[in-house]
Amino acid sequence: MFFNSIEFLIFLPLCFILYWFVVNRNLKLQNAFILVASYFFYGWWDYRFLGLIAFSTVIDYSLGIAISKSQIKSRKKLFLFISLAINLGLLGFFKYFNFFVDSWIEAFNSLGYEMHASTLNIILPVGISFYTFQTLSYTIDVYREKLEPSKNLINFAAYVAFFPQLVAGPIERATNLLPQFSKKRVFNEEQAISGVNLILWGLFQKVVIADSCAPYVNSIFNNYESMNSLSLILGAVYFAFQIYCDFAGYSNIAIGTARLLGFDLMRNFNYPYFSRDMAEFWRRWHISLSTWFRDYLYIPLGGSRGSKWMQLRNVFIIFMVSGLWHGANWTFVFWGFLHALFFVPILLLNRNRNNLDQVAKGKLLPSFKEMGQMLFTFLLACIAWVFFRAPNIAAAFDYLKNVFTEASFKIEYLNIERYNIEMLLILFIFVMYEWFHREEEHPFTGKWKWIKIASVILMLLTLGVYSNHQDFIYFQF
Amino acid sequence: MKGFFKHISILILMLSIGVVILNNLYDNVFLNTSPRGKLQLAIKQEQEHIDYLFLGNSRVENYIDCSIIEAASGKICKNYAMSGSSYQDAYVLLKLLKRSGLTYDNLFIQLDPSLKNEAMTESFRASLVPFVNSYEIQIDHVALNLSPAEDHLPFYKYAKYDYLYGVRACFAQLYKNTSEYVELGYVPQYHTGNSNFGMLEDFALKNRFTELIKEEAVNDKAKIHFFTSPYCPDMDNTVVFNKLTSFYPGYINYSSFYKESHYFANCTHMNDKGAQVFTKQIIKDFNL
Numbered sequence: 001m002f003f004n005s006i007e008f009l010i011f012l013p014l015c016f017i018l019y020w021f022v023v024n025r026n027l028k029l030q031n032a033f034i035l036v037a038s039y040f041f042y043g044w045w046d047y048r049f050l051g052l053i054a055f056s057t058v059i060d061y062s063l064g065i066a067i068s069k070s071q072i073k074s075r076k077k078l079f080l081f082i083s084l085a086i087n088l089g090l091l092g093f094f095k096y097f098n099f100f101v102d103s104w105i106e107a108f109n110s111l112g113y114e115m116h117a118s119t120l121n122i123i124l125p126v127g128i129s130f131y132t133f134q135t136l137s138y139t140i141d142v143y144r145e146k147l148e149p150s151k152n153l154i155n156f157a158a159y160v161a162f163f164p165q166l167v168a169g170p171i172e173r174a175t176n177l178l179p180q181f182s183k184k185r186v187f188n189e190e191q192a193i194s195g196v197n198l199i200l201w202g203l204f205q206k207v208v209i210a211d212s213c214a215p216y217v218n219s220i221f222n223n224y225e226s227m228n229s230l231s232l233i234l235g236a237v238y239f240a241f242q243i244y245c246d247f248a249g250y251s252n253i254a255i256g257t258a259r260l261l262g263f264d265l266m267r268n269f270n271y272p273y274f275s276r277d278m279a280e281f282w283r284r285w286h287i288s289l290s291t292w293f294r295d296y297l298y299i300p301l302g303g304s305r306g307s308k309w310m311q312l313r314n315v316f317i318i319f320m321v322s323g324l325w326h327g328a329n330w331t332f333v334f335w336g337f338l339h340a341l342f343f344v345p346i347l348l349l350n351r352n353r354n355n356l357d358q359v360a361k362g363k364l365l366p367s368f369k370e371m372g373q374m375l376f377t378f379l380l381a382c383i384a385w386v387f388f389r390a391p392n393i394a395a396a397f398d399y400l401k402n403v404f405t406e407a408s409f410k411i412e413y414l415n416i417e418r419y420n421i422e423m424l425l426i427l428f429i430f431v432m433y434e435w436f437h438r439e440e441e442h443p444f445t446g447k448w449k450w451i452k453i454a455s456v457i458l459m460l461l462t463l464g465v466y467s468n469h470q471d472f473i474y475f476q477f
Numbered sequence: 478m479k480g481f482f483k484h485i486s487i488l489i490l491m492l493s494i495g496v497v498i499l500n501n502l503y504d505n506v507f508l509n510t511s512p513r514g515k516l517q518l519a520i521k522q523e524q525e526h527i528d529y530l531f532l533g534n535s536r537v538e539n540y541i542d543c544s545i546i547e548a549a550s551g552k553i554c555k556n557y558a559m560s561g562s563s564y565q566d567a568y569v570l571l572k573l574l575k576r577s578g579l580t581y582d583n584l585f586i587q588l589d590p591s592l593k594n595e596a597m598t599e600s601f602r603a604s605l606v607p608f609v610n611s612y613e614i615q616i617d618h619v620a621l622n623l624s625p626a627e628d629h630l631p632f633y634k635y636a637k638y639d640y641l642y643g644v645r646a647c648f649a650q651l652y653k654n655t656s657e658y659v660e661l662g663y664v665p666q667y668h669t670g671n672s673n674f675g676m677l678e679d680f681a682l683k684n685r686f687t688e689l690i691k692e693e694a695v696n697d698k699a700k701i702h703f704f705t706s707p708y709c710p711d712m713d714n715t716v717v718f719n720k721l722t723s724f725y726p727g728y729i730n731y732s733s734f735y736k737e738s739h740y741f742a743n744c745t746h747m748n749d750k751g752a753q754v755f756t757k758q759i760i761k762d763f764n765l
Contacts, residue, residue, distance in 0.1 A: 020478075192481045196488070422645070450487070457491050461499055462644040466636045 001044040003253040004206055011041065016260055020187055027184040031158045034181075034261065038163035042127070045167075049125040052090065057153075057160045059086055060135040064142045064149035064156075076143055083139040091132045094125055099328030127167035129325060133292055135160055138174035140296055147175050155181040164257035168250050170268040170288035177265070185262030194441070195259030197453075201442040202252030204456050205245035209430050211465035213242035216423050221389055224399045228408035232399060234420050236382040239389045241427055244273065247286065252442070271438045273431075274359050276373035278342040278380060279352040289325070293318045304352075311347060316340040331387050331396065338384045358439050426463060500631035506647050507607045513650050515557050516604045519570055520612055524579035528552035529765060532567040532690075533587040535560035535664075536706040539746050541585075542663040545756045550765045556662040558587075559601070563594045564686035565619065566601040571693060572616045583763075584694050584701045586687060588721055588728070590680040603638040618689060665749035666742035676713040677732075682724050702763055703728040707735045707755060709744040729762060731755070 001007050015037050023029040043050050063083045070076045138159075141147040150156040159178045165171075220227055220235030227235070251268035258265045268288050275281035282290050294303075301314045316337070323336025346352050359374065360366040366374065383400065390396035411420055433452075437443040443452050512518040529552060531541045537558030546554040557570060567586070597619070608614060609621050610628065627634040635642045694701040703725035705718045715732035722728050735741075740751030747755060759765065 187478055187481075189478065189480045193484045196481075196484060200488070453488070454491050454495075457488075457495055461492075461495050461632065461636065464636070465639060467638055467640045 001041050003250060003257075004203065007044065011037075012257060012260070019261055024185075024187075027182075028154070030185060031152075031154050031181055034163075035154055035158040035161060038158065038161035038166060041163035042161065042166055045126055052125055052128070053131060053161055054157070056087065056090065056131065056135055057157045059083070060139055060160070061150060061153055061156045063139055065151070067139065067142050068149040080139055080143040084136065087132045087136050087139075091128055094128055096324075096328045103330075130169045130171055131160055131166060133171045133289075134174070137171070137292065137296065138178070141174055147178070150178060152182075162258070162263070164254040164261070164263075165265055168247070168254070169286075170251055170254065170266050171292050172265055172288065173292075177263070180263050188262065191259045191262065191264075195256040197442055197444040198252045198256030198259070200256075200453065200456060201444065202249040202254075202256060204460055205249030205252065205430075207249075207464040207466070208459050209426065210242045210244075210246035210249060212423060212426055212463060213238040213245070214465075216420070217242050217389070221399070224395075224402060227402070228406045228410060229403050230409040230411065231420070232403045232406065234424075235399075236386050237427075238423060239385050240273070240378070240382050241430070243385065243388070244269070245430075267441070271358075271434055273378055273381070274374055274435070274438055275377045276355045276359055276370060277346055277351065277377055278339065279346050280355040281377055281381060282339075282343075283356075289322065293322055297321065308348065312344065315343050315347060319343070326388075329392075331390055331393055334393050334396075335384050335388045338387060342380050342384070361439070429459075496630075496632035500635070503632070503635050503642065503647060504607065504611070506650050507642065508611050510650050514604070515559055516570065516573070516601070517608075519557070519573040519577060520608050520614070522577060524574050524577040526553065527555050527579060527581045529554040529583045529585065530571075530574075530579075530581045531556045531558055531585045531587075532571060533558040533585075534562050534589075534591060535746060536589055537585075537587045538664045539666050539742070539748075540587075540706045540752050540755055541759065542665070542752055542756045544663070545753065546760055546765055549757075549760050552765070554765075560664070561598060562601055563591060563596060563598050564684045564690070565595060565597045568686040568689050568693070569597065569601070569605075569616055569619055569621075571690060572619075573614070575693075575697075576614075581697065581699050583765075584690070584699050585759075585763075586690060586701065586703050588687070588703055588705050588718070588725065590677060592684045592687065593681040595685050600641070603641050606634045606638060607642065618685075663752070665752060666746055667749050668742050669739050669748055669750075670741065670743050677708075677715060677717050679717055682720055687725075704759070705730050705732045707731045707740075707747060707751070708733065709741040710736050710738055712744055731758070734758070 001011060019030065019033060019037075023033040039050055039053075042053065060083055063079050067076050067079045067083075070079060138147070138150075138156075142149045150159070156178070159172075159174065159181050162172075162177070217235060217239045220231055220238070224232060224235070248269040255265045255267070266288055268286060270284040270287065272281050272284035275284055298314055298318045301317060302310050303314060304311050319336040319340035320333050321336070323332040323334070323339075326332040326335070343352075346354075359370055386399050387393065387396040390399055433443050437445065443456075512521040528550070529543070529546060531537050531543070531554070535558070538556060538560050541556045541558070543554035543556045546552075557574065559566065559570070562570075571584075602621075605614070605621065606623060606627060609623055614621060623634070627637065691701055703721070705721070705728075708715060710733070712733070715730075718730045718732045721730070735747075735751065735754075740747050740754065742748040742751075
């Protein structure tokens with residue numbers, strides 16, 4: 001079930017009513033209801049993979065208790081290793097089996113050895129990358145004694161399958177979300193209203209911005225050989241907004257939905273395109289994943305301790321693993337590699353914690369320096385997005401090469417029968433909305449709140465894409 | 478809870494007012510402005526007598542340049558073919574044209590493997606949606622009923638078919654509905670290409686709606702002519718069209734008529750150069 005579908009429009013109010021008016025008597029009922037609703041939500045897409053979530057839940061629940069009960073360090077380690085092996089094994093099989101087989105064969109063939117092996121027809125279960133990381137964080141935190149293991153299977157199962165964030169995050173830490181399942185939720189008006197506003201803003205990001213960008217992006221990337229420089233540049237810019245609004249839109253709807261049920265999820269995006277350097281960008285982009293990698297991979301590897309070489313090694317490892325997390329394609333790995341490269345000068349100059357505040361805080365406009373920094377960071381992000389979007393690395397290099405060789409800056413009429421100018425106007429409005437509310441979670445605040453809500457509803461109706469329904473991009477990860 | 482429901486109620490109220498206002502606005506724009514596109518032309522504009530009427534899909538729309546026929550014959554010729562349309566679409570279009578007062582002497586129908594499709598195409602149905610109730614369109618043998626949501630939920634039909642009736646189309650309807658912008662007849666393809674389409678497979682020889690079109694022409698005392706437009710020289714198995722001769726009297730098979738691939742935009746469509754040559758061939762063969 002997609003957040004931007006009619007089914008969800010019926011499902012969510014129904015859930016809300018049942019949750020607050022029927023099963024609100026006690027905690028057990030609330031959690032059991034969330035579990036049933038979450039399995040229904042996921043099963044709507046493909047019920048066969050419910051078994052996988054249930055399996056993962058039971059395994060990590062049991063291993064969490066086993067880790068906690070073990071008095072011997074080596075036994076604790078063994079249980080943690082089993083959890084890692086099972087979770088990463090499932091993820092590896094469903095997501096990377098064909099990729100590794102193909103890459104292996106290609107490597108052998110390129111060395112002159114003829115090798116044939118067949119790949120399997122594997123369907124990628126939606127959300128596997130997200131809930132696997134979530135359950136991993138649980139067993140690791142129990143092992144590190146940061147968290148008491150859950151003694152209630154229903155609570156734990158509801159935490160793993162919690163439908164607002166099950167299929168595309170935010171990747172919640174057990175330390176934040178699991179305790180919320182141990183307390184009876186009481187309706188909080190302010191929380192629920194902010195939830196509805198976030199859902200509205202998320203829908204706007206997805207249906208108006210991301211889905212409007214999609215045909216432009218497809219048209220330009222699919223025909224990049226014949227496009228001029230301006231169109232190629234705009235193609236990368238459109239994709240930057242498409243992927244941002246698609247994923248941030250999803251995250252906002254997820255956080256908003258959770259708030260309607262009395263839960264607080266972590267923020268996943270914090271206006272990343274207003275970042276002044278790449279370090280700031282990564283503190284604002286897909287925050288739940290970048291902090292996950294920081295806590296469970298970067299720091300255990302040594303983090304920023306040790307020599308510069310060790311630090312650089314760690315940076316390259318986490319960015320490239322993060323790239324691979326996104327999908328079984330070398331383009332994603334290269335995308336991570338590029339981000340690591342962009343990070344190198346910041347790390348070498350010890351400037352990775354230079355921009356911790358919101359840009360131009362308390363001011364209407366940024367300074368010229370800040371503007372230049374933001375544009376440069378956005379440019380770097382766009383270059384990397386070309387690799388993320390292209391079908392293969394060679395095509396991405398070709399795309400970038402054509403930006404310089406097809407040197408024409410005439411506005412082209414695209415084969416989707418649209419001019420770029422229309423899309424640029426929509427993006428400009430969106431950027432203005434974001435800029436003037438960059439210190440808020442969403443724009444629906446202040447005394448003009450209702451005017452802003454009305455304008456967004458109007459844009460949803462008139463500019464929203466409903467006929468050509470686009471799935472959320474991050475579902476594929 | 479009270480404040481929350483108040484918030485939700487205001488949102489629903491805003492949404493409701495928005496859809497009602499926009500629905501009326503869009504209705505006004507699409508129903509009361511001058512026609513844009515062939516279907517709107519058939520619905521909104523009073524029709525006159527046509528000597529040569531061409532109906533079909535892109536293999537007519539891109540192939541028959543009526544200006545050449547009119548110059549050669551001194552008679553009125555109209556190409557009402559619409560890219561991607563089916564025979565049911567062509568039948569409905571003919572009925573709509575007649576409903577608006579059209580009379581005709583000669584009707585030309587192009588036959589190709591889309592004979593197997595008896596359904597109305599989704600895009601044609603979508604194009605009709607705003608007009609069905611307002612113009613009280615009813616056509617024998619064709620179900621044009623709107624879904625309950627399309628009929629009763631304000632603005633739903635415009636949101637559902639936003640690729641046809643979105644805000645962009647709304648502006649175009651208002652400001653780009655002159656002949657300068659609207660393709661109302663022959664739509665040429667200007668590029669040259671010749672991608673091999675492979676082999677034509679057997680297809681149904683009869684179609685319920687070509688039969689209904691035939692009946693319609695007989696009732697209107699008009700002559701009906703059948704032909705198949707050319708394919709590129711690489712297309713295999715064009716002999717399958719020969720079977721059509723027994724079902725469609727006077728049928729002419731042009732499927733492998735041209736051996737020059739520079740006449741083609743792709744294997745199933747001629748370009749402008751090809752269309753000029755082909756239209757002249759039609760004039761000659763049908764004695765127009």
